[in-house]
Amino acid sequence: xxxxxxxxxxxxxxxxxxxxxxxxxxxxxxxxxxxxxxxxxxxxxxxxxxxxxxxxxxxxxxxxxxxxxxxxxxxxxxxxxxxxxxxxxxxxxxxxxxxxxxxxxxxxxxxxxxxxxxxxxxxxxxxxxxxxxxxxxxxxxxxxxxxxxxxxxxxxxxxxxxxxxxxxxxxxxxxxxxxxxxxxxxxxxxxxxxxxxxxxxxxx
Numbered sequence: 112x113x114x115x116x117x118x119x120x121x122x123x124x125x126x127x128x129x130x131x132x133x134x135x136x137x138x139x140x141x142x143x144x145x146x147x148x149x150x151x152x153x154x155x156x157x158x159x160x161x162x163x164x165x166x167x168x169x170x171x172x173x174x175x176x177x178x179x180x181x182x183x184x185x186x187x188x189x190x191x192x193x194x195x196x197x198x199x200x201x202x203x204x205x206x207x208x209x210x211x212x213x214x215x216x217x218x219x220x221x222x223x224x225x226x227x228x229x230x231x232x233x234x235x236x237x238x239x240x241x242x243x244x245x246x247x248x249x250x251x252x253x254x255x256x257x258x259x260x261x262x263x264x265x266x267x268x269x270x271x272x273x274x275x276x277x278x279x280x281x282x283x284x285x286x287x288x289x290x291x292x293x294x295x296x297x298x299x300x301x302x303x304x305x306x307x308x309x310x311x312x313x314x315x
Contacts, residue, residue: 175243184264186238191262192260214251215233232245241291250266267298268298270282
């Protein structure tokens, strides 16, 4: 059943190439025990509680307490459906137009130098994403001829910065935010200008 150095027969399975990267075949991408690189993102502290770091508060799959990724996707789909309906009723373009919605998080406000007020997330941003970090932007895009449920959601978040995180607390970064929220794509907030420039064109 076992060869020298094997703890279980599974050890032998992971010593060869599988149908996807593993910690054995791709140590530059994965650490032992990780199934995907996103697993590592959730095994560390992010900018808000997760099911891994706070299992007494959240269950697996929940973005915020009691609310799963699927619910946030449903909320975003409802918003894009309402935008599409409103736009069609008032401009007679219907689903032939590209719709883009930009929702901005709350910024950090300071009472003195390096002394911030307690942070409270913008309720609209929180309702649509569940993301609790400041200085972030959610961009929703619905293309012509597609259902609002098939919209694209992009979350732009602050880049990880070990020096600032010593003082401000951990940040999710793009990998953590992607795994936590379940949006389609995450980018650094510094890329906001170049990302929005693509919407000058009416084509998806």
